[in-house]
Amino acid sequence: MKVNIGPYKKYWGPYQIAEKLLWWKDRDSEPVWHLGRRLEKTWVAKLCELYRPQRRVKIQVDDYDVWNMDDTLSKIIYPLLVKLSGNKQGVPFIDPKDVPLHLQATEHPEHSNQLVFDWYEHKHDLVIEQARWDWVLYELLWTFEQLNLNWEDQFYDHSEVDETQDFQQQLNAIKCDWDGLQSHQDRINRGLYLFGKYYQTLWT
Secondary structure: EEEOOOOOOOOOOOHHHHHHHOOOOOOHHHHHHHHHHHHHOOOOHHHHHOOOOOOEEEEEOOOHOOHHHHHHHHHHHHHHHHHOOOOOOOOOOOHHHHOHHHHHOOOOOOOOOOOOOOOOHHHHHHHHHHHHHHHHHHHHHHHHHHHHHHHHHHHHOOOOOOOOOOOOHHHHHHHEEEEHHHHHHHHHHHHHHHHHOOHHHHOO
């Protein structure tokens, strides 16, 4: 596999043009915003879209890349998640039922015993939402790190294997912590579920 994906190129749209035309105004000021809105409803917006620059994307997939495609993708996804965890651009909404109990709700004095789930309403909720996203990201990192390792090996005990015995006897001598292996697999499955559910939030 060969992957060559270039950076995003600068896009000139109605709002960027408005910023340049009103260069003496703050980019977030009302005049700039109104001019951008007006340009957005004219031929200018269509022209900008027509000449929108595209990222350079060149991907070559070889036959051997799909023999164990899950392994191939894991090797790409893990370093991307590592990079994202150090360059977060925001905080997506995380369903409270997907995180541990201590992150599922916030309680505020002004609501006495009422649990508040609206994370836009209070600054404290923003902290909770950040903690939820950090927890989800950690689970994703852990999951794809495991998928890049031979994680099953830690649950097998070969200490009683006698190499002088035949293959079947050696196989029978291997001990396995089935409960530990299943618990580990369950956590990986949960991480893959979270990855699928929050896939479209990975821009943050």
